[in-house]
Amino acid sequence: MRVRLLDLAHARSGDKGDTANVGLIATRPEWYDVLARHVTVERVAAHFAGVIGGPVERYELPNLGALNFLLHGALDGGGTVSLKTDAQGKVYSTALLRLILDVPDAEAARFSLPPAP
Amino acid sequence: MSAPRTVRVGGGQGFWGDEPDAPRRLVERGPIDFLMLDYLAEVTMSILQKQKERDPSLGYARDFVGAIDSVLPALTTRGVRVVANAGGVNPRGCASAVRAAVDARGAGAAVRIGVVTGDDLLPRLDELIAGGHPLVHMETGAPLAGIRERVLSANAYIGAAPIREALRGGATIVITGRSTDTALTMAPIAEAFGWQSDDHDRLAAGIVAGHIIECGAQASGGNCLADWRSVPDLADVGYPIVEASADGSFVVTKHPGTGGRVSVATVTEQLVYEMGDPHAYITPDVIADFTTIRLTADGPDRVRVTGIRGRAPTPFLKVSIAYRAGFKAIGSLVYAWPDALEKARAADRILRERLDRLGLRFDQVLTEYVGASATHGVLAGEPGPDLAEVQWRVGVRSERRADVERFTREVVPLVLNGPPSVTGFAGGRPKVEEIVAYWPALIDKRVVSPRVEVV
Numbered sequence: 001m002r003v004r005l006l007d008l009a010h011a012r013s014g015d016k017g018d019t020a021n022v023g024l025i026a027t028r029p030e031w032y033d034v035l036a037r038h039v040t041v042e043r044v045a046a047h048f049a050g051v052i053g054g055p056v057e058r059y060e061l062p063n064l065g066a067l068n069f070l071l072h073g074a075l076d077g078g079g080t081v082s083l084k085t086d087a088q089g090k091v092y093s094t095a096l097l098r099l100i101l102d103v104p105d106a107e108a109a110r111f112s113l114p115p116a117p
Numbered sequence: 118m119s120a121p122r123t124v125r126v127g128g129g130q131g132f133w134g135d136e137p138d139a140p141r142r143l144v145e146r147g148p149i150d151f152l153m154l155d156y157l158a159e160v161t162m163s164i165l166q167k168q169k170e171r172d173p174s175l176g177y178a179r180d181f182v183g184a185i186d187s188v189l190p191a192l193t194t195r196g197v198r199v200v201a202n203a204g205g206v207n208p209r210g211c212a213s214a215v216r217a218a219v220d221a222r223g224a225g226a227a228v229r230i231g232v233v234t235g236d237d238l239l240p241r242l243d244e245l246i247a248g249g250h251p252l253v254h255m256e257t258g259a260p261l262a263g264i265r266e267r268v269l270s271a272n273a274y275i276g277a278a279p280i281r282e283a284l285r286g287g288a289t290i291v292i293t294g295r296s297t298d299t300a301l302t303m304a305p306i307a308e309a310f311g312w313q314s315d316d317h318d319r320l321a322a323g324i325v326a327g328h329i330i331e332c333g334a335q336a337s338g339g340n341c342l343a344d345w346r347s348v349p350d351l352a353d354v355g356y357p358i359v360e361a362s363a364d365g366s367f368v369v370t371k372h373p374g375t376g377g378r379v380s381v382a383t384v385t386e387q388l389v390y391e392m393g394d395p396h397a398y399i400t401p402d403v404i405a406d407f408t409t410i411r412l413t414a415d416g417p418d419r420v421r422v423t424g425i426r427g428r429a430p431t432p433f434l435k436v437s438i439a440y441r442a443g444f445k446a447i448g449s450l451v452y453a454w455p456d457a458l459e460k461a462r463a464a465d466r467i468l469r470e471r472l473d474r475l476g477l478r479f480d481q482v483l484t485e486y487v488g489a490s491a492t493h494g495v496l497a498g499e500p501g502p503d504l505a506e507v508q509w510r511v512g513v514r515s516e517r518r519a520d521v522e523r524f525t526r527e528v529v530p531l532v533l534n535g536p537p538s539v540t541g542f543a544g545g546r547p548k549v550e551e552i553v554a555y556w557p558a559l560i561d562k563r564v565v566s567p568r569v570e571v572v
Binding site for chain 1: 159160256340342343382385386387388389390391392393394395396407408409410411412424442445447481483485487491492493494495496510512513514552553554555557
């Protein structure tokens with residue numbers, strides 16, 4: 001079943017140098033497992049291919065129901081050097097939430113995931 | 118003196134430019150013990166350094182003087198104390214301005230000002246480099262010597278110890294330069310409870326408390342994506358307050374009757390903000406492990422925070438260095454329906470051809486189409502043909518100021534020379550800005566000696 005990340009999680013992003021971070025937070029605690037299984041480094045790197053210039057790192061915070069992604073080379077030099085509207089990576093959060101996941105039907109049913117419209 | 122049961126620290130400014138009225142609301146709408154005001158972002162020090170070059174009495178966050186004026190009755194009659202990194206590159210100048218404002222209100226005798234200095238490494242930079250501290254860039258590994266002559270400011274991020282010393286010395290207001298944002302919160306809590314430097318778990322809890330409130334209302338409902346439509350009364354948003362206990366646990370809350378929201382969701386969003394490796398949130402005093410934080414709802418607009426673990430800090434301090442890195446300018450025009458995006462793209466082709474013909478050279482020319490793809494790029498997909506308007510936004514960057522200057526004269530003429538249905542040029546020519554870039558480095562703690570004066 002296709003599921004929108006937007007319907008499973010909320011997020012906040014910020015910057016450190018030329019790296020943007022996106023903290024991805026499960027809207028319901030039990031959905032953290034779904035995020036941890038499906039929102040992999042590879043999946044996120046593929047999502048941002050052509051948008052960011054460097055690799056993606058992922059850290060797990062099961063205690064907060066959250067994953068933290070570091071998107072390297074995301075800010076065109078970062079901070080004051082960058083010419084981008086989003087020079088400080090404030091809206092990489094919702095850019096990540098555009099991701100559509102393919103979740104096996106049984107898993108989607110078990111976690112009561114809302115189907116993508 | 119016996120330790121208090123709880124210590125309440127309110128975060129009243131999240132950056133230099135935050136709401137000027139927020140500190141007063143924090144002290145008037147309910148009880149707090151300490152007012153914490155964070156003014157410094159990565160690039161703020163360089164802006165302040167430029168101001169100090171023009172006028173040696175400046176170089177600090179001038180908003181702070183007005184903030185103190187607005188909260189003075191709480192300081193003199195209710196014992197509220199203030200900790201702020203408003204000193205920027207001139208903490209003593211800041212203290213003088215605050216002293217003058219306090220004296221003008223006849224409150225001079227009741228207010229003692231603690232000043233923390235020693236973070237400013239600019240006067241010592243050559244001595245440090247010669248003495249075997251190359252201040253290599255933390256990401257690229259390049260030594261600072263390569264850009265030495267372009268350096269504008271260099272400040273070590275210093276920790277809680279000198280702030281605690283100032284509080285012990287009886288300071289009503291503690292003014293620092295480039296202390297860490299989190300130390301401004303951790304120091305008064307640790308001092309009130311007498312935590313020791315090897316009390317890593319509790320110090321780490323103080324750091325996490327600081328991280329939660331250092332961005333002001335971003336912890337109490339502002340900029341919160343979770344269920345954002347339902348966050349009440351942001352026009353009267355309550356800034357966040359930490360109620361710390363001696364065991365290191367604390368509650369995040371806000372004053373009753375204020376707007377906004379404190380919930381597990383709003384606090385979690387702030388916890389992950391600007392996060393790197395959550396296992397190692399490194400500060401001068403302690404390394405906090407964000408994977409140990411437990412959040413539980415504790416009644417309306419109250420979140421209890423427990424379980425935080427910390428470990429010994431590294432032998433280094435982070436150094437924030439700002440240097441001149443060329444020039445930039447950003448221009449924009451707005452194209453209206455029909456075919457707004459197509460017109461904006463045509464304008465972009467014309468501009469780029471003009472820049473080529475003029476022989477201008479740039480390190481980068483970046484075009485964005487606001488309304489179509491500026492924030493999410495290709496992820497947004499190709500918009501439909503019926504966009505009401507698109508803002509065409511072009512930025513250039515170069516070491517050559519003259520080339521950037523020439524670019525600023527090429528944008529607005531497209532109103533008459535380019536594609537039709539164009540507007541939004543009321544600002545006139547774009548402005549050339551000098552780029553001040555950020556150079557993060559590490560330095561051996563032993564060569565940085567913070568100093569404290571209470572006056």
